[in-house]
Structures are given as structure tokens and as C-alpha cells.
Amino acid sequence: MSFSIIGTGSSLPSFIVKNEDLSKIVDTNDEWITTRTGIKERRIIRDESLLDIAEKATRAALKDANTDASELDLIICSTLQGDTISPSLACLVLERLGVECPAFDINAACPGFVYALDVAAAYFESKKAKKVLVLSAEQLSKFTNWEDRKTCVLFGDGAGAVVLGEGDGLKMINLKAKGQRESLYIPAFSPDSPFVKTESSQNQFLDMKGQEIYKFAVYTVTEDVLFAAQKAGIEIDDIDYFLLHQANGRIIEAARNRLNQPASKFPMNLCNLGNTSSATIPILLDEMNQNNQLKDGDILLMSAFGAGLTSGVCILKWGK
Amino acid sequence: MTFEKIKTILAEHKDLEPSDIKLESTFADLGFDSLDTIELIMVFEEEFGTTLEMNDGVKTVGDVVNLIDEAKK
Numbered sequence: 001m002s003f004s005i006i007g008t009g010s011s012l013p014s015f016i017v018k019n020e021d022l023s024k025i026v027d028t029n030d031e032w033i034t035t036r037t038g039i040k041e042r043r044i045i046r047d048e049s050l051l052d053i054a055e056k057a058t059r060a061a062l063k064d065a066n067t068d069a070s071e072l073d074l075i076i077c078s079t080l081q082g083d084t085i086s087p088s089l090a091c092l093v094l095e096r097l098g099v100e101c102p103a104f105d106i107n108a109a110c111p112g113f114v115y116a117l118d119v120a121a122a123y124f125e126s127k128k129a130k131k132v133l134v135l136s137a138e139q140l141s142k143f144t145n146w147e148d149r150k151t152c153v154l155f156g157d158g159a160g161a162v163v164l165g166e167g168d169g170l171k172m173i174n175l176k177a178k179g180q181r182e183s184l185y186i187p188a189f190s191p192d193s194p195f196v197k198t199e200s201s202q203n204q205f206l207d208m209k210g211q212e213i214y215k216f217a218v219y220t221v222t223e224d225v226l227f228a229a230q231k232a233g234i235e236i237d238d239i240d241y242f243l244l245h246q247a248n249g250r251i252i253e254a255a256r257n258r259l260n261q262p263a264s265k266f267p268m269n270l271c272n273l274g275n276t277s278s279a280t281i282p283i284l285l286d287e288m289n290q291n292n293q294l295k296d297g298d299i300l301l302m303s304a305f306g307a308g309l310t311s312g313v314c315i316l317k318w319g320k
Numbered sequence: 321m322t323f324e325k326i327k328t329i330l331a332e333h334k335d336l337e338p339s340d341i342k343l344e345s346t347f348a349d350l351g352f353d354s355l356d357t358i359e360l361i362m363v364f365e366e367e368f369g370t371t372l373e374m375n376d377g378v379k380t381v382g383d384v385v386n387l388i389d390e391a392k393k
Binding site: 035036210211212214215218219248250254 | 353354355357358359361362374
């Protein structure tokens with residue numbers, strides 16, 4: 001027994017930062033950002049907390065799934081870092097919901113949502129859960145170096161969630177990771193103690209080698225998609241939608257060309273949201289669900305890549 | 321040899337005249353941005369069956385020819 005997605009939800013911060021706004025902070029412009037990324041604007045947490053949008057996304061997903069929070073057997077939250085290091089963001093959401101069940105965070109960078117689905121799948125297989133909430137809530141703006149014009153234009157904040165119930169929606173799921181730090185990393189901030197002085201607090205922001213990540217991303221998505229289709233016993237032409245991690249429009253386009261698939265199969269929302277790390281796929285899925293774009297029986301492929309280096313891919317049959 | 325092959329690939333990608341592509345041409349001169357450049361590197365990798373390590377020093381067509389010739393050794 002595996003799972004099916006029975007509800008989706010998402011929530012975004014209200015504050016919008018347009019490319020023009022960024023051109024007042026760093027030496028950049030709308031044309032440069034648009035041609036290299038496809039991004040026009042992004043949402044940034046300012047007027048609410050990460051927990052606020054995580055809670056909203058959760059409640060929306062529960063409502064869509066016609067499920068009461070008390071029915072949840074597990075909450076898995078994918079995040080780079082919640083509002084508090086401890087308790088986990090999953091537990092803070094639990095507190096807001098006023099219910100009790102096992103709850104924890106995982107960090108697998110941008111593929112975190114797919115990683116969380118894989119953990120959930122194991123709970124269903126071992127019959128330890130009948131209803132699971134998988135939530136991705138990310139606040140990249142906390143780690144962004146607003147003086148680095150190469151990276152500060154790329155990221156945004158947001159939250160997306162799904163409720164999973166018993167079913168046979170999941171057709172295959174596969175995770176990969178190879179340890180490699182230099183291409184993309186965010187240093188941890190540790191304050192001085194009486195015993196240990198940190199050498200420098202200067203470099204506490206996200207650092208990325210764009211070209212290396214581009215190469216990793218395009219190769220990985222192409223490889224993962226082909227592997228996934230084979231594993232699920234289908235042709236890639238049979239896939240109705242490819243929900244790729246929304247990092248950069250150029251990466252999605254390059255992967256699409258390699259896979260020889262039409263653009264209509266590759267929904268994108270990065271234009272308005274930028275890269276919200278592990279939240280991009282559940283937010284995109286929720287948009288499609290709310291717009292009634294998804295039909296029962298549609299075959300969806302999700303593929304994400306990120307720091308680690310990690311990647312994850314899954315194929316699901318849609319049908320709530 | 322490598323240069324000739326690269327010239328053909330470059331010309332196909334951006335509708336350039338092969339005669340306009342010189343060893344000292346930078347990718348920026350030819351109208352390729354950083355992501356076009358890495359996309360080309362990936363095409364070269366497939367074409368030449370080798371892995372190319374990118375670094376900030378790679379700016380001209382000649383740099384890439386050297387990179388490929390080094391990798392083939």
C-alpha cells in the first residue's frame with residue numbers, strides 16, 4: 001500500500017519584490033535577470049512569519065483533502081531552517097493546529113519535498129500511517145546575500161503542502177545524493193562562546209557557483225526523468241506534466257529540449273515566485289490543482305535537484 | 321581539428337558565420353551569456369566524449385580548445 005495525494009495547499013508572503021526593486025539594491029536590471037532566469041518578481045517574508053505561511057498552506061491542504069487535523073498520523077516538514085532551530089517547524093505547526101502526532105523537519109535542500117514524500121511512502125508501506133501531511137516551507141531570504149547580484153535575484157519565500165492518504169497514486173520514487181559542498185552551500189552561523197571564537201562572521205550567506213549547478217541540474221533532471229519512466233514502466237511521452245524544481249527557466253528549458261517534450265507539459269511559476277527551494281513543487285502543484293488543470297488519471301513527474309548535492313524524482317498518478 | 325569542430329557547433333547555436341569565430345573571440349563577444357557558455361560546454365562534452373572542468377579563466381574560444389585538448393590527453 002502506498003499513498004495518493006488527497007489535498008494540496010500553499011501560502012505566500014504578501015510582500016512582492018520586483019526586478020526593478022532589486023536594481024535599486026544591487027547593480028542589475030530587469031532585462032539581465034529575465035533573460036538569465038525567467039524570474040520577474042519574488043515574495044519575501046516581511047509582514048508575517050514562516051510559521052504563518054506554513055500554517056496557512058497546511059490548513060488549505062487539509063481543507064482541500066476534506067481532512068481534519070486530528071486525523072493526521074504524521075507531519076513531515078521540509079525546510080532549510082524554521083523560525084526556531086528547536087522545536088522543529090513541524091512541531092510549531094502542530095501547536096497551531098492544536099493536535100498531536102509525530103512531527104519532524106527534514107533538510108535535503110531543494111529536493112526536500114521529494115525526500116519527504118519518500119519518507120512518507122515508507123510510513124504507508126509499513127502501515128504506520130493512514131494520513132500524512134507533507135509540508136515544505138522555506139525562507140531563503142534569510143540566507144541571501146543582498147550584495148551578491150548573481151544570487152540575490154534568484155530566491156524567494158513560500159510554503160506548499162499536501163495531504164497524503166492510502167492509495168496507489170505513487171508509481172515510483174527515487175532519491176540520490178553525492179556529498180559535494182563547494183558548488184552550493186549556506187554556512188551555519190555560530191555565535192562566539194567563552195571557549196570558542198568564530199573566525200569570521202562575514203561569510204554567512206548562501207554561495208553558489210551558477211554554471212556548475214546549471215550543469216548538474218540539467219544532467220540530473222534528464223537522467224532522473226529517463227530513469228523514472230523506465231522504473232515506472234512508462235514512456236516519457238505518457239507523462240502529462242513535468243513538475244520540475246523551479247530554480248531557473250533556462251534549466252527547465254534545457255532539460256525539456258533534451259527530453260524532446262512540448263513546453264505545455266512543463267508548468268512554471270518561477271516568473272512570479274523565484275526559487276523557493278523545496279517549496280517550489282508543492283506550490284506549483286497547488287496552483288495547478290486550484291486552477292482545475294489536473295484531471296483524474298494524469299501522470300505527474302516531479303524532479304528536483306539542489307545542495308548536497310541531492311536530487312529526487314517521483315511519478316504519481318493524480319486522483320484525489 | 322578541435323577548433324574546426326567547435327566553430328561548427330558555435331555557428332549552429334547562434335547563427336554565426338564560422339569565419340567570424342576566432343581563437344581569441346570571447347563568448348561574450350559572440351553573444352553567449354554565462355549559461356549559454358555552460359550549455360555549450362555540455363554540448364562539447366557530449367561531442368568530444370569527455371568531462372570539462374569549468375573555471376573562471378575560461379573566456380575565449382581558444383581557452384575551450386585548450387581545455388578539450390588537455391582533457392583528451
